[in-house]
Amino acid sequence: MRLSCGMISSKNKDMKIRPQILLLLTVLLFNGCAFTFFGDKLEDRSTQPLFSAEKDLEIYTELDYPPGNIAVSREGRVFFSFHPAGKAPIDIAELVLNHVVPYPDKLAQEEQFTSPLSLRIDRQNRLWVLDYGSYGFCGVRLHAFDLHSNQLVHEFQFPRNIAGLGSMLNDFQVDADGKKIYIADTSALAQNQAIIVYDVEKKKARRLLKKHPSVRNGPYAVHIHGKPLQILGIFKPKFGVDSIALSRDNRWLYYAPLNGGVLYRIEVSALNNETLSEKELGVRVEKFADITMSDGITTDDAGNIYITDMENAAIHRIDQAGKLQTLFKDPKKLRWSDGFSFGPDGALYLTDSALQDVMMKSSGQIKKCRPYYIYRFHPGFLAAPGH
Secondary structure: OOOOOOOOOOOOOOOOOOHHHHHHHHHHHOOOOOEEOOOEOOOOOOOOOOOOHHHHOEEEEEEOOOEEEEEEOOOOOEEEEEOHHHOOOOOEEEEEOOEEEEOOOHHHHHHHOOOEEEEEEOOOOEEEEEEOHHHHOOOOEEEEEEOOOOEEEEEEEOOOOOOOOOOOEEEEEEOOOOOEEEEEEOOOOOOOOEEEEEEOOOOEEEEEOOOOOOOOOOOEOOEEOOEEOOEOOOEEEOOOEEEEEEOOOOOEEEEEEOOOOEEEEEEHHHHOOOOOOHHHHHOOOEEEEEOOOOOOEEEOOOOOEEEEEOOOOEEEEEOOOOOEEEEEEOOOOOOOEEEEEEOOOOOEEEEEOOHHHOOOOOHHHHHHOOOEEEEEEOOOOOOOOOO
16 A cells, blocks of 8 residues: 655655554554443344345445445446555546456556545546545545546645544545535544534535534444454454435534444534534534444435445335344454445446455465455446435
């Protein structure tokens, strides 16, 4: 992985540092506050699955490296990231006739990307790529590519007061006008979680709901197939706000800490109101539903919210009454379901990164656990592609 870490040393902007060393340095910097020895398991809130994973969850493609997030354009072009933890030779890919092609090309990736994970396609047909800059050690950046020309049309590097050391700008959503972007800083290392609002036209970012209970990591430890997820066989990672999605009418922003078990929402108009204080903004946060742990989220035109559930190998849908309905549950196919994107045909695409077999693992172990999958299914509801 390429790390152009000018923020670490102004004397050597081309310094290369292995991501494992970066992680260790960051943990030492924050005195291990990103981890805990404790954590109960969240109850399984699944219901009887509505669909059969064997019959209704189609394998769209098989991959040699774990995918991260996915975005499908209105023309049906499929883009996805390879998860930075998976040591893939490229970062962002487009599937062309079922072949993995670097996007926009390999040279551009070497020059522009450090650790891109989340990507979305807005209604202006731009592919947005969020690069969390190896937990804030390198430049944390947003890139936008026009899908007609495949040219870079927007770039922004977040200042340190917005995305500092130990941050992890993990996932994001673009509003219908393409003018505002809402970002979840999971901050798994620094434990300084927040929602970031980025104004595309002004090139200005604001950090909101800082350390509000709705963005902080929850009390539960992550369990995969009944076993606690551990780093170095000892520490249990703590995750803050991760899942983040806009309602399709642009009224609500839904979000959840990965291990919190609660889905929150806040009106977008409140987030965009720069006159509100942090306290005034905080009281506008609503608890929307009790959910399972979730790493990915999206919405449809009917107001339903879809979440992944890596603990219970499941996919769920939540209606506007806050009622959870399980769509799929299959530990053989869903190892660690991750990112969503609707396509133009009403299909919902889904990446499965199997992160429990990837994080802090050797290249040999990652290859041993292949193939990795992108799935798709038809949930019976429509939504604009790309999210």
